[in-house]
Amino acid sequence: MRIGAVISAEKLKLSPVKLNNPSAVISFLIIATGLVFGSLFYTFEGSLLRDELWNFFVSFSSDFSNKNKSEVLSGLLISNLPYICLMTVFGTCAVGTPAVFLLSFLKSAGLGALSSYIYGAYAVKGIEYCLLVFFPGKVIMLFAMLLLTQSCYNLSKDIFSSLKQEGIKVNIEKYFLRTVLISVIFVISSLIEFLCVTSFSSLFSFS
Numbered sequence: 153m154r155i156g157a158v159i160s161a162e163k164l165k166l167s168p169v170k171l172n173n174p175s176a177v178i179s180f181l182i183i184a185t186g187l188v189f190g191s192l193f194y195t196f197e198g199s200l201l202r203d204e205l206w207n208f209f210v211s212f213s214s215d216f217s218n219k220n221k222s223e224v225l226s227g228l229l230i231s232n233l234p235y236i237c238l239m240t241v242f243g244t245c246a247v248g249t250p251a252v253f254l255l256s257f258l259k260s261a262g263l264g265a266l267s268s269y270i271y272g273a274y275a276v277k278g279i280e281y282c283l284l285v286f287f288p289g290k291v292i293m294l295f296a297m298l299l300l301t302q303s304c305y306n307l308s309k310d311i312f313s314s315l316k317q318e319g320i321k322v323n324i325e326k327y328f329l330r331t332v333l334i335s336v337i338f339v340i341s342s343l344i345e346f347l348c349v350t351s352f353s354s355l356f357s358f359s
Contacts, residue, residue, distance in 0.1 A: 182301060190262060190268070191264040194269055224350065231342070232338045236338060239304050242255070243304030244324070247308075296334055296337040
């Protein structure tokens, strides 16, 4: 038996990476800018947020010890629901793009500020908490935010363009299907955070 396996140089050649998706780049920049802004705002104006962040973080970390696992999981799942619903609604508006960007910016800014607070207030213990409990689920959540921001921005832009010019197709069904799939990623991020919280939060005390 003769097996012929010819691998040409053309097949091995990798296609160059092209940034040909402006909506993905813009969505990434909005979220990245929010993270940086939140961190910088806490660094320079931390006195305005320190008490609120302390109350939020301590209540967040201590509440888990007073609840059963089903309550913890349901709380994590519900926490992203308002953001997903508002983003979905604004994505169906012709002038919803500013609101879509603002919501993602504020959500990522809050995450950046809270991360900076944990670093600044608890030093090494804060870093360990972030690595073991805080970051694993939040990284997946940021990815889901990027996809949702891009999806909502694209539909809002298409609807706006369709009002000004005929012949532009707006696929609402595809938008809602994509939103459902992105929501599944949010659920996965909550499940990961739930596993990290239930596994490692007992190792830390911040009260």
